[in-house]
Amino acid sequence: MxxxxxxxxxxxxxxxxxxxxxxxxxxxxxxxxxxxxxxxxxxxTPDFIKDAAVQAVEQNYSSYTPIGGYAELKEAIAKKLQRDNQLSFDPSQIVCSTGAKQSIWNIAMAMVDPGDEVILPVPYWVSYREMVRMAEGIPRYIQTTVEQGYKFTAQQLEDCISDRSRLLIFSNPCNPSGAVYDESELRAIAAVIEKHPDLYVVSDEIYELIRFEGMHFSLGRIDAIKERVITVNGLSKGFAMTGWRLGYMAAAKEVAQACEKLQGQVTSAPNCIAQRAAITALKADPSExxxxxxxxxxxxxxxxxxxxxxxxxxxxxxxxxxxxxxxxxxxxxxxxxxxxxxxxxxxxxxxxxxxxxxxxxxxxxxxxxxxxxxxxxxxxxxxxxxxxxxxxxxx
Ligand SMILES: Cc1ncc(COP(=O)(O)O)c(C=O)c1O
The missing domain is CATH 3.90.1150.10 (Aspartate Aminotransferase, domain 1)
Structure with missing residues (x-):
């Protein structure tokens, strides 16, 4: 034993x-x-972001911050989501965490009851599965092939949904395949989600800034399902800040509050210097x-x-x-x-x-x-x- x-x-x-x-x-x-x-x-990490962190240290930022992040950071995120993604969130719907990984963990713990099914298109990011299992959820997989560009279709999603389906989690652009879903593919997927009012979606957009053609389209832009889309993003990939550990989620207020409640008992707020640096990073034009x-x-x-x-x-x-x-x-x-x-x-x-x-x-x-x-x-x-x-x- x-x-x-x-x-x-x-x-x-x-x-x-x-x-x-x-x-x-x-x-x-x-x-x-x-x-x-x-x-x-x-x-x-780009110099202008590092400079903001140095300044924060010099200005004695050192105390615990509000659990879900500084108000100024949440505002910067709300503006970024509006500017780049045409998503309208009030800062109270945003929770900053120690990496997008923690945001996804918070969501899994806050949304999944034992026995709930969580749909994971394959290939999935490694941690989704383990997080779902730790939350005692049951992963349900949608298989994809190289021939279909590793992208799941609306029909495959429909076939996978049961009355116990609680969450769909996928990344766009995708780790590990690099697949990118365009607007029409997302609209087809959204039309299926719309028919299942208990199903929430985690749209993990951590690779948003590393997209080679066309504009990124956020699933949460689709009105019919936007209340049930939880948008996850972070600084790690697009700003080369993996070690700074700063991610965030934006969701319906009830979901955000549940995640913040959990985080308050586990890690509290993310690092205050990383938060200050993130304010500068997110306010900058993405072309930087x-x-x-x-x-x-x-x-x-x-x-x-x-x-x-x-x-x-x-x-x-x-x-x-x-x-x-x-x-x-x-x-x-x-x-x-x-x-x-x-x-x-x-x-x-x-x-x-x-x-x-x-x-x-x-x-x-x-x-x-x-x-x-x-x-x-x-x-x-x-x-x-x-x-x-x-x-x-x-x-
Ligand atoms: C798809 C995906 N989501 C989330 C994360 C976690 O990012 P973070 O460093 O913000 O925790 C990663 C990191 O590898 C990832 O590939």
Missing amino acids: SDIAARIQAMEESATIAMARKSREMAAQGVEVISLSLGEPDFS VAYMKDSFRKRRDLVLDKCKDIPGWVNHIPGGAFYLFPDVRAWFGQSVAGRDIKDASDLCMLLLEEAHVGLVPGGAFGSPNSLRISYAASEEQLVQAMDRIKKVLAG
């Missing part, structure tokens, strides 16, 4: 972290590993940080081009985020360098040990036929990594 509670024993460790740990172990032994496994921009998106697009094209030389990988063209999610099924049942490849985990392990490139098997995201390549690395590293992969797989 273990001393550890069953809920933690039942929890899966994030595979992204497990893969990164293995890469680090190999690096510690002197192997030059190129890790393309982590989900964070390789940029520094567009250079990161432009650079990611360039690198996406580079890696996509390199992928053409790798036999048996089927790609779609990701419209956002900084990941490629090739379907690698063609390799299953084959043998390379004396190893049998049964699944994407075996292929990732082969590529780590033989090509010294760290990737993440798609099973972590519910898609065992694929693997995730994060191209948030230098062009030189990307070229080298893809050449090494080619060498191992193309012989």
Whole structure:
């Protein structure tokens, strides 16, 4: 018998972290590993945001703040949501948290009762599933394929909904596939949601600023369902601020209050210096940080081009985020360098040990036929990594 509670024993460790740990172990032994496994921009936080944080320290911001964040930050978020997303929220409907991750956790705990069903289109972000399970909800999956660009359809959603469905959670742009839903796809999805008045949706828009074509469209813009859309966003990806830990949600007042109540008993408010910096970041015109998106697009094209030389990988063209999610099924049942490849985990392990490139098997995201390549690395590293992969797989 273990001393550890069953809920933690039942929890899966994030595979992204497990893969990164293995890469680090190999690096510690002197192997030059190129890790393309982590989900964070390789940029520094822009100077104008860092300056705001330095100023906040100098101005002695150091006390506990209101649980859901400074009023000034909530106002900046409300304005940003209006300016960029045409979403109208009162600051009282906004809760700031220690990363979007905590926002999603708050929502899962506040909205899901034991036995409630939560719909997760596959591939999903790793933590959605574990959070739902910790809230004693039942994940229901919608399978998608590379051929459909890893995007679920309105019909698939309709088929998955039952009278116990409570939440639908998905990210747009998507981690891990980079898929982007456009307005017409979201309107079709919304038409299904409209028919099911007990179903809420978490629209995780953390990659909003890393979208390569067209304008981002927020699901919450659709009037018929807007009361039931919980919009989640944060500073981590678009502003290269992963370590600052600042995310937020905007929702119906009752939902926001429930999340704030929970957060008040767990972590209280997010870090006050990060909050001050976030005010500056969110007030700035998004064009200030567009250079990161432009650079990611360039690198996406580079890696996509390199992928053409790798036999048996089927790609779609990701419209956002900084990941490629090739379907690698063609390799299953084959043998390379004396190893049998049964699944994407075996292929990732082969590529780590033989090509010294760290990737993440798609099973972590519910898609065992694929693997995730994060191209948030230098062009030189990307070229080298893809050449090494080619060498191992193309012989
Ligand atoms: C889809 C998605 N949502 C949420 C998060 C969490 O972001 P944060 O750093 O704000 O907690 C991530 C981070 O990897 C993500 O990929």
